[in-house]
Amino acid sequence: MAIQPSIRDYLADVARRLDAAPHGGTGTIVSDAASFLGWSHSKLYSRLKADVGWSSGRKVRADKGTSKVDGATLEMLGAVQRECVRANGKQILHTPDAVSILDTNGYDIPVSSTQVNRLLKARRLNVAAQKAADPVQSLRSLHPNHVHQVDPSLCVLYYLPNGRQAMMEADKFYKNKLSNYAKVKLKVWRYVIYDHTSSTIYARYVEAAGESPANLFDFLMWAWGRQEGREFHGVPKILMWDKGSANTATAIKSLLEALDVTPIEHAAGRARVKGGVENGNNIFECKFESRLKLEPVETVEELNAAALAWANAFNNNMINRQDNRLHRPGMAPTARMDLWRRIRQDQLRLLPDVEVCRATLEGREEQRTVHPKLHISYRHPASDMRQLYSVKGLDGICAQDKVTVRPLLFGDCAITIRIPVFNGEDKVYRLEPERNFDEFGFAGTAPVIGEEYKAMPDTGIEKAAKKMDELAYPEQDAKKAREKQEAPFGGALDAHSHLKDVALPAFLPRRGSELSMPDHLHVEAQPLNLVQAATALKSLIPDWDGEKYQQLAQLYPDGVMEADLPLVVDRLTRAPRLRVVGGA
Template sequence: MAQPNAVITQRLVHYAQAAAAADWGAKGALYDAASAELQLSKATVMRKIKEVSMTSTKTRKRRSDAGKTSLTRDEAVFISAMLMEHMRKNNKRLLSVEAAVEELRANSLIRAERTDGEGEIFKLSTSTITRALRTYLLHPDQLLAPAPAIHQASLHPNHVWSIDASRSILFYLPAQGRDTGLRTMDYREYYSNKPANVAKVLQESLWRYVVTDHTSGALFVWYVTGGETGGNLAEVLIQAMHPREGNPFHGVPRLAMLDPGGANTSPPFINLCKALRVHVQINKPKNPRAKGQVEKGQDMVERGLESAFKLLRLETLEQINAVAAKWSAWFNATQVHTRHGMTRFEAFMRILPEQLQLAPGIELCRELAVSAPQERTVNDFLEVEFMGQTWDVSHVPGVVVKQKLQIVRNAWRQDSAQAVGMGEDGREVFYVLERKERNEFGFYDDATVIGEGFKRHAETPAQRNMKEVEQLATGTSSVTDAEAARRAQDKGKGPIPFKGLVDPLKRVNDAVLPTYLPRQGTVVAVDNPVANGQVLDQVDTSIALQRIAKLIGRPITREENRFIKGRWPEAMPAEQVDALVAQFTRGADAAHVEAFGGLRAVGM
């Protein structure tokens, strides 16, 4: 190593001191002079000056305009929106900041300029605009950052299960033909972006379901074909709940957490969960962290289990699932979970007896998967009819007559059913219903014997509300007073409803009606019956004969009767009756009777 030259070092120190004291822009000339004198390149001179110079420990003064920008926030929002609009689904930006700014400037939507002390206008550089976007927290990298996460905990093993399905991208199982063995999937043959391969991919692909227990981390693996369907999901849950030899991970969970999707909300799976009182929680879309545990389980199964498939001869789903059962039992029993520091089976074995709900049987669970809840109407006795039996629903909170309830089979007891309700937390609540039994005479066993007692149902919410409404309407404070007020109102003596506070005509009296201008009309021509010699009042002829006989004090003779009926067969004017009475009283015979022709009777 060459020894340092003292003379050169002295000259370097001289130039270093001169550069430190030089004005802005004068250092370049000093460096050029030193390079010419010492016969060194300018870069070497600057490096050696730095080596012989003393570095100041004094903190550099912060610029007065640090943290400020000439780009307004409104313009920054516009630029950010332009960049985000040209973003692909994989978060790849198709438009650079420079291109976005130029396009917005061309459309006169932003200026992105600054003014110096002399009033000259300069366009902001791309780097300045990028820094401004980050200052305003509007840069796409900041906008696309994940939302803050929240730690979640479960209470005990079998409290929460996460279920997820994934198509195996490595293997397939031929759906038909002699070749039924497990095969490695050829990328060129099963490339899913080719439309002709879509059906083949769905039918022959091997689908992997992974179930994880949130507390212990224990996982269950089950393979199916035919895609992600409700039937496959229900079968996976059934297999996971029932005991397996050498595997303690089983039982019915309290809550099942899944991603949104048609299969995850299909009737077979939902029906099974309702019957087993399993609450189904569907995660929000585009929220992969909600099921991070089962996603990691999928990765461990793919790398740990499926990597061995290629070295085995597997020809059926039964063989594949048998290998999966062996591998999962080994994995759960030997691999330590980093969260609780135990193996997964060791953590699961801490489950308490009341926390381990045993499934009712594989075949019954399959029946429950196709047994949908049925809507039933509550009758007057607070009962419902279901499966040909009568069930008591009087203990269901808030039940009223004529209400419709969702009734489903009870997987835990064959002699009971369940009513599905909604709790205060928005989750489904299940109420066990007891079947009502009849005696040999057809009476229910819990019926009240006449003359030996009196029973009635507890008041329903509707009945309590009715009493409250009655007290408000009658202006009373008790049920007895309300009934007394109603009885008085029935007799026309009670108080006016609502104590007269409600004026039913207030809207009518307070309404300001418009004033209507008179409209020109046309007079209707009506015939005057009096002017035309017509009498409107008519009396039946038979009745008129009886009235005349009574008034003249004798029976009507045959000739008078013949004359009157011949003249007025059906009816005669009422005034004609008085005229005939006057004539018959004076002794005129029927031949000389004058008919009434106007408003008065004509005398002899």
């Protein structure tokens, strides 16, 4: 802030007196000067340094920059306040309340809220610093048509049912009167294209209820194709736009992939990434559409014709009493189209026929199976017959693999093939069809029978197999080793021996249920004859003798069932012995 010359002269006199004052004599001079000027001591010192270059020469305190409040607590204070900022940017939790809350939760904050604010500001932890705009990085494109930006915007124009032009006035169309927007069934949308290198801008208007992939396709075809009365044309390498639903539609993505255009979508809330086209929308609204109030047009067709005429004049710096040249550091002011005309032949990619482009809108990804001869068959939209595409030597592709095929619109019936890999990132290759065939339809690269031999290159499967063979049979011919039935890995792997030493868990026997078998499966048991029964009982009865045999014969003359042997043992060992009584 500038000060009056008289005050500067006074400050210079104060500075001279301070320099000449003896030790301990500066305090009175400072107090008198501060009182005279109505300033605080700190402001006086600040103005002395800023306006007359005087400094006290005092050493900086050794503890400058330190605080009783530790850094972690300050970061917590900043985070608490930052989390209480609404979407509209309003801060609803301020320092006194934040200090109170954290103090209640055990944080030590032995300074005032005012000092806390100073500490937060010095460390860029305050809400105001966090809300400040992020630094902007300048971006560079390499040549005209390297990067285009596209953005649709709702126009202030609309057309009444009778065809009359009308404008959305601010007092009738604003956020609290959204119903008025709904009443306008067909609104006018402005699609703007911006060439990053030359800053050339063109626009086309569409009457529609909203954004749609169909309208976006028509605009891109118009913007990139040759148009009568417009020099600007050509397909870019990169297209920058936002995440609108029309932009991310599968059909539009298919078109861009076919045209070999890389789409770059900016993050939500980062519209300044494509600030060129955003400014282009503003230019059309302020510099062109403002003229329509004075000279209305009756139809969208008339509107587009007027917009093209104005854009041609603007880009060529031919609008009366206006300097619309591009002003950049290190470059003389230049008309935008003069910059665009510096494009080289290899940089100007011509748009294919619109109907061929339209065919890619279907977004169809066709599946093809890799032939054992390592090729696929595919009919390109620009061809009237199927053609062969070789995949020999392509990493990750083997015979019988399924690959996804999409046509490209630049190149000789070029395609992209995509195959998924284990890490989740697909491998993508660009191919063109085989053209080297002889008059009999044989590939010119194939070996001639009896003259030469060419082994097919190893596929991914074969490469993996060779690595595993080397692991299983190091420094050996794996095929011969298998024929000899040699143990792989040198027999060093313990595959089952360790199972002998496994400590099985202790368990209680489980009760089971008897199975009922069908009658025809039952086998009728036969009784043991006396000799068989005696043989079995002899091992069960220690004192077996002839007398017990006589008892067995008397009790079981027809034999004994094997299941009844325990009962027989009980009877023979407990029953009284029978005596033979003689007669006559």
